Structure formats: structure tokens, C-alpha cells
């Protein structure tokens with residue numbers, strides 16, 4: 001957050017944090033209204049600082065945000081070193097900060113929404129890669145969408161293709177890059193032997209090296225990151241979309257993760273049940289690309305979430321829908337200005353993607 005203020009100014013940074021925070025309530029409302037069985041859980045998330053230097057940097061950042069009067073910081077509680085271990089339950093914690101968060105089971109959530117939209121008449125074609133989208137110079141002409149199973153004409157096209165975007169929009173090559181990440185599910189054979197964790201966690205070393213954990217009510221824990229293992233060979237994660245195999249240096253990283261890091265888990269017998277690889281869309285300036293695509297009338301993009309799409313995609317999609325359905329401009333949708341795709345961003349040669357930006 002402090003970085004965003006430095007880069008984009010207080011107003012733009014506040015827009016981004018408020019937009020992310022708004023997702024908690026918006027998704028909660030949707031889950032309740034549609035009665036979606038997706039394990040939605042409202043909780044607190046702990047950023048746990050695992051080195052003194054990182055704890056100090058984070059505390060300084062927190063204090064400067066309080067001083068600047070950023071309203072979203074009101075929800076953050078900072079705990080200094082003396083109490084951090086006890087408050088977070090994490091061994092070796094040198095400080096921690098907690099804030100309101102939520103988690104859900106994305107597959108169940110998406111499948112419910114898809115089933116509901118299909119029942120209302122949506123024509124969903126799976127296993128049908130789009131190979132090309134024409135870009136008519138006349139804005140009144142439809143776009144021709146070519147697929148491996150035939151072509152269709154469309155008045156409007158939205159590219160929600162994330163890490164794979166450059167395959168159909170070559171101008172996004174090196175602007176949205178497919179990057180691999182690793183994640184696992186840890187289970188505990190006897191739930192009596194492990195304290196029940198009610199919060200989510202990010203355990204950070206500083207320098208962008210961290211792991212994140214989402215404990216679930218059934219006692220299992222989803223853990224991702226292992227970034228400390230991926231520094232040496234960039235090709236194992238950067239511009240790599242092979243999710244058919246586990247990332248070799250990361251695959252054993254989580255073996256005794258709970259025993260090593262959490263108080264009271266030493267004799268839990270917790271073990272990794274599954275580990276997998278996923279492909280994310282990282283952007284060269286680390287911000288998503290959202291809005292009308294420069295030079296392509298009637299075509300929109302909603303991609304490049306830098307492994308952090310859950311607090312952005314839902315309301316960003318609503319913004320795009322308002323642009324298409326109600327003729328709103330980007331500014332009228334309330335989407336953060338920094339996320340807007342633009343010719344300037346496409347022309348920039350800056351590339352900030354490194355292992356420390358990888359989720």
C-alpha cells in the first residue's frame with residue numbers, strides 16, 4: 001500500500017485499496033442472495049513478519065498510512081514483536097498486522113454461477129480455444145471470432161484470458177506473461193492434535209518472499225507460495241504455462257510446514273495431501289489490464305491479475321458489463337484508474353516481474 005502511494009499518489013492508491021475491500025461485502029451479498037454453497041468464510045487475515053527488518057519496515061509503513069489518514073487503514077491492527085508470536089500463533093513472528101478478509105472455494109463458487117447463467121440461456125462452449133479475433137476498422141462491423149470448432153460473429157468481445165492473453169492479442173506479449181505458481185493442501189489425520197486456526201495468514205520474510213495459508217473449517221489448509229525456492233532458474237516459472245507437472249524445487253517445500261511454523265502443531269502429523277501447479281497472468285507493471293482495448297473497437301480486456309484476482313475480478317467484471325450494457329465510460333464505472341489498459345502501458349518497456357512479485 002505504501003508502495004502504491006509512492007508510485008501513484010494517495011488518491012489513486014486509496015481507490016485501489018477501497019476497490020479490493022469492497023469485494024468482501026459484494027461477494028458475501030452475492031453468496032447469500034444466490035445461496036451459493038462455496039464455503040464462504042468471513043475472517044481476519046494476518047500478515048506475519050518473520051524478520052526484524054521486515055517488521056520494522058512494515059510498522060513504519062503502517063504508521064505513515066495512519067498519518068496520511070487513509071481510511072482503509074482503520075481496519076488494520078498492528079501487533080509488535082513482544083506479543084506477535086502469541087497473537088498470531090506463528091513461531092518466530094517478529095510482528096504482525098491483521099485486517100478483515102474472506103475466503104471461499106473458487107471452483108464451487110464459479111460452477112454455481114455458470115450453472116445459473118446456463119440455465120438462463122448462456123451458450124457456454126468448453127474445450128473451444130479461440131484462435132483469432134478480427135478487428136474491423138469500422139466500429140459498426142461485428143468482430144469475427146475464430147475457434148477450433150467454427151466461427152461466430154460478435155458485436156462485443158471480452159478477453160478474460162488472463163495469462164494466455166498474448167495468444168489472441170499479440171500486443172499484450174510481454175505485458176501479460178504466463179507465470180507458474182505452486183499450491184498445496186495439507187491435512188491433519190487427528191483434528192484433536194492440532195489447534196483450530198480461524199484466520200488466514202501470509203508469512204513474509206521481506207523482499208517479497210512469502211507463503212500464504214487459508215485454513216478451512218474441515219481442518220485442511222491450503223498453502224501457496226514457496227517463493228523462496230524459485231529464485232535461481234527463472235525459466236521454471238517465468239513465461240511458462242506448463243501446468244502438467246509440479247514445480248520441482250517447490251514440491252517438497254511444504255512437507256512439514258505446519259509443524260515448523262505454527263505453535264501447537266508439532267505432533268499434529270499434518271502432511272501434504274496434494275501439491276499442484278497453476279498458471280497466473282503477471283503484468284509488466286504489476287497492475288491488471290481492464291477496459292477498452294486500444295485500437296480495437298468493441299473489444300474489452302479483463303486480465304492480468306498477478307496471482308491476486310479474487311479481490312479484483314468480480315467488481316471489475318461488473319464495471320465492464322456497465323460499459324457494454326449501459327454505455328458507461330471507464331471513469332463512470334468507478335474502476336480504479338491505475339487498472340485501465342492503455343496505449344501508454346502497452347508501449348512501456350518496463351518489466352517489474354521478478355520472483356518477489358510471484359504468488
Ligand SMILES: Cc1cc2nc3c(=O)[nH]c(=O)nc-3n(C[C@H](O)[C@H](O)[C@H](O)COP(=O)(O)OP(=O)(O)OC[C@H]3O[C@@H](n4cnc5c(N)ncnc54)[C@H](O)[C@@H]3O)c2cc1C
Pocket residue numbers: 128129130131160161162163164165167168181182183212224277278279280302303304305306307308309310311313359
Ligand atoms: C497456485 C495459485 C494460487 C493462487 N492463489 C490466489 C489467492 O490466494 N488469492 C487470489 O486472489 N488469487 C489467487 N490466485 C490467482 C487466481 O487464481 C487468478 O487471479 C484467477 O484465477 C484469474 O481468473 P481469470 O478468470 O481472470 O483467469 P484464469 O483463471 O487464468 O482463466 C482464464 C481462462 O481463459 C481461458 N482461455 C485463455 N485463452 C483462451 C482462448 N484463446 N480461447 C478460449 N479460452 C481461453 C483459459 O482456458 C482459462 O479458462 C492463485 C493462482 C494460482 C495459480
